[in-house]
Amino acid sequence: MTMTPRDxxxxxxxxxxxxxxxxxxxxxxxxxxxxxxxxxxAGCELHFKAEHLQRTGAFKxxxxxxxxxxxxxxxxxSGVVTHSSGNHGAALALAARxxxxxxxxxxxxxxxxxxxxxxxxxxxxxxxxxxxxxARESRCAxxxxxxxxxxxxxxxxxxxxxxxxxxxxxxxxxxxxLDLLVAPIGGGGLLSGAALAAAALAPRCQVIGxxxxxxxxxxxxxxxxxxxxxxxxDTVCDGLRGTLGEPNFALLRxxxxxxxxxxxxxxxxxxxxxxxxxxxxxxxxxxxALAAVLAYREVFxxxxxGIVLSxxxxxxxxxxxxxxx
Amino acid sequence: MTMTPRDxxxxxxxxxxxxxxxxxxxxxxxxxxxxxxxxxxAGCELHFKAEHLQRTGAFKxxxxxxxxxxxxxxxxxSGVVTHSSGNHGAALALAARxxxxxxxxxxxxxxxxxxxxxxxxxxxxxxxxxxxxxARESRCAxxxxxxxxxxxxxxxxxxxxxxxxxxxxxxxxxxxxLDLLVAPIGGGGLLSGAALAAAALAPRCQVIGxxxxxxxxxxxxxxxxxxxxxxxxDTVCDGLRGTLGEPNFALLRxxxxxxxxxxxxxxxxxxxxxxxxxxxxxxxxxxxALAAVLAYREVFxxxxxGIVLSxxxxxxxxxxxxxxx
Numbered sequence: 001m002t003m004t005p006r007d008x009x010x011x012x013x014x015x016x017x018x019x020x021x022x023x024x025x026x027x028x029x030x031x032x033x034x035x036x037x038x039x040x041x042a043g044c045e046l047h048f049k050a051e052h053l054q055r056t057g058a059f060k061x062x063x064x065x066x067x068x069x070x071x072x073x074x075x076x077x078s079g080v081v082t083h084s085s086g087n088h089g090a091a092l093a094l095a096a097r098x099x100x101x102x103x104x105x106x107x108x109x110x111x112x113x114x115x116x117x118x119x120x121x122x123x124x125x126x127x128x129x130x131x132x133x134x135a136r137e138s139r140c141a142x143x144x145x146x147x148x149x150x151x152x153x154x155x156x157x158x159x160x161x162x163x164x165x166x167x168x169x170x171x172x173x174x175x176x177x178l179d180l181l182v183a184p185i186g187g188g189g190l191l192s193g194a195a196l197a198a199a200a201l202a203p204r205c206q207v208i209g210x211x212x213x214x215x216x217x218x219x220x221x222x223x224x225x226x227x228x229x230x231x232x233x234d235t236v237c238d239g240l241r242g243t244l245g246e247p248n249f250a251l252l253r254x255x256x257x258x259x260x261x262x263x264x265x266x267x268x269x270x271x272x273x274x275x276x277x278x279x280x281x282x283x284x285x286x287x288x289a290l291a292a293v294l295a296y297r298e299v300f301x302x303x304x305x306g307i308v309l310s311x312x313x314x315x316x317x318x319x320x321x322x323x324x325x
Numbered sequence: 326m327t328m329t330p331r332d333x334x335x336x337x338x339x340x341x342x343x344x345x346x347x348x349x350x351x352x353x354x355x356x357x358x359x360x361x362x363x364x365x366x367a368g369c370e371l372h373f374k375a376e377h378l379q380r381t382g383a384f385k386x387x388x389x390x391x392x393x394x395x396x397x398x399x400x401x402x403s404g405v406v407t408h409s410s411g412n413h414g415a416a417l418a419l420a421a422r423x424x425x426x427x428x429x430x431x432x433x434x435x436x437x438x439x440x441x442x443x444x445x446x447x448x449x450x451x452x453x454x455x456x457x458x459x460a461r462e463s464r465c466a467x468x469x470x471x472x473x474x475x476x477x478x479x480x481x482x483x484x485x486x487x488x489x490x491x492x493x494x495x496x497x498x499x500x501x502x503l504d505l506l507v508a509p510i511g512g513g514g515l516l517s518g519a520a521l522a523a524a525a526l527a528p529r530c531q532v533i534g535x536x537x538x539x540x541x542x543x544x545x546x547x548x549x550x551x552x553x554x555x556x557x558x559d560t561v562c563d564g565l566r567g568t569l570g571e572p573n574f575a576l577l578r579x580x581x582x583x584x585x586x587x588x589x590x591x592x593x594x595x596x597x598x599x600x601x602x603x604x605x606x607x608x609x610x611x612x613x614a615l616a617a618v619l620a621y622r623e624v625f626x627x628x629x630x631g632i633v634l635s636x637x638x639x640x641x642x643x644x645x646x647x648x649x650x
Contacts, residue, residue, distance in 0.1 A: 052604045057604060272641060275606050275639075275641060276641065279378060279382060279605060279637035280604060281600050281604040281606050282604070314600075316597060316601065317648075319644055319645060319648060320644060323641050323644060323645075
């Protein structure tokens with residue numbers, strides 16, 4: 001019953017298309033936002049895909065919803081399980097509730113309280129564990145054995161990757177002629193899904209991942225040509241501390257995705273700028289994409305740039321620290 | 326050249342219509358936002374007019390733009406002047422810049438630094454004065470005499486009232502069957518404009534002003550049937566500290582507008598809720614409208630309610646204090 005990343009086939013663009021149809025009754029078709037002020041500041045034309053306005057406040061709902069509604073009734077009967085410190089857990093909980101099945105979420109110690117509260121509010125059963133990927137996976141396997149629930153991995157599951165790809169697909173359909181498309185990268189679900197969509201819909205569009213310097217495993221992995229998994233994340237971007245997944249790595253390599261690393265200070269400044277100029281409450285893990293554009297101006301100068309604003313689940317109790325210069 | 330509130334005729338709905346046409350090339354037609362979560366919490370159906378997404382981050386641009394573009398060339402030649410601690414100043418500065426004329430803004434000591442910076446960024450000339458309406462008006466008259474600039478009062482000017490009325494007009498056109506329409510009240514420009522629009526477009530819709538308990542001059546004025554001007558505002562809503570204007574008072578009385586007073590704690594809680602649930606960065610002076618709905622549940626239960634989210638110019642340096650429980 002246990003499904004490990006190694007068993008996962010790589011999703012294709014057809015899976016993204018199927019996901020779009022599957023999640024359409026449940027997910028928001030989020031708007032694309034513009035800001036002339038930010039265009040002027042960045043020296044390029046920015047198109048923001050507003051996934052912080054997605055249900056549960058993050059793009060994660062797309063992948064979770066696709067995975068849950070792709071299960072046949074027999075699979076779905078015992079519910080779903082995942083490990084998540086945040087947005088994926090809430091997304092899976094809501095998707096399961098919409099299908100009327102059980103949801104178990106393994107939550108590592110140290111996860112943001114506000115995000116854990118959201119997972120619970122959407123009706124999931126919480127299972128606590130120590131931090132770190134090993135503890136998360138082993139606790140998850142325990143819950144699987146005990147309940148028979150189907151694992152929906154936060155970023156290696158091909159149904160999740162295909163679901164996340166629908167965000168970029170909508171953006172590419174809404175805005176023609178994008179030269180570059182920037183999305184944050186943690187485990188790589190969003191970015192590999194975006195790369196699938198761009199390769200099919202806009203092959204000249206360069207897909208770029210924005211990664212925290214303090215958790216730059218994807219950057220190093222693509223440089224070395226092999227997946228690096230031994231690192232200790234140190235970044236304000238709580239949603240980007242995960243380890244690049246195997247299928248995600250394979251897709252990013254195959255589709256020539258580039259990674260730009262960003263310092264946390266630049267991410268915080270970009271978040272502040274987004275709050276001020278667009279009045280949109282995006283979280284640090286989301287603001288990093290604009291931070292990359294501002295930090296590598298020469299890459300983007302004069303180009304038409306898509307940015308995925310991936311989520312808006314800011315911990316309002318620690319907002320002063322986030323906004324400190 | 327000096328124009329006092331007493332000289333101002335009361336605007337009519339035809340002026341709102343004319344304003345809509347006049348500002349259309351410049352102002353945003355802002356979206357109407359929904360939140361099922363907030364509907365469930367409030368026990369009614371909420372339709373949020375997103376004026377924090379208006380240019381300069383507040384509805385104020387509508388009135389300022391209408392006033393500036395209504396001037397004939399001879400009037401416009403010497404520019405415009407106003408007194409403002411915030412959003413109206415920035416709005417007038419941008420409107421003047423779009424018309425290519427000078428703008429002078431008298432700014433009282435104690436105004437939010439971030440708002441004063443915005444006024445300056447839009448190209449206005451700043452003139453500082455002591456706080457309080459008397460000092461503001463006398464400094465303003467000085468600047469008028471020195472420059473020949475036309476006064477555009479922040480809320481008593483009939484062109485400003487008519488311009489503000491376009492926000493409610495758009496909301497009423499977008500959402501049919503509103504039972505109630507709630508807008509914040511400071512000087513009364515937004516609320517009296519909204520009342521004009523509602524009286525013409527939805528006469529059964531009750532218009533309600535949300536006013537801070539610590540600056541409840543409109544509430545007291547309508548209770549007594551005469552305008553109260555002697556009070557010292559004490560509220561976190563920096564945009565609602567003004568004194569109800571004479572034409573505004575007359576319109577609110579004539580159009581049977583009701584006022585609900587709201588404690589600052591309730592306003593802060595509503596702001597937090599809006600940030601969490603809608604990811605929209607609205608300022609306290611704006612969140613007060615939702616706070617009124619939550620504080621007077623019986624008035625709104627089961628009804629279709631329009632809410633004007635009037636602005637999003639939050640001072641990010643003091644955000645922790647705003648969010649404290």
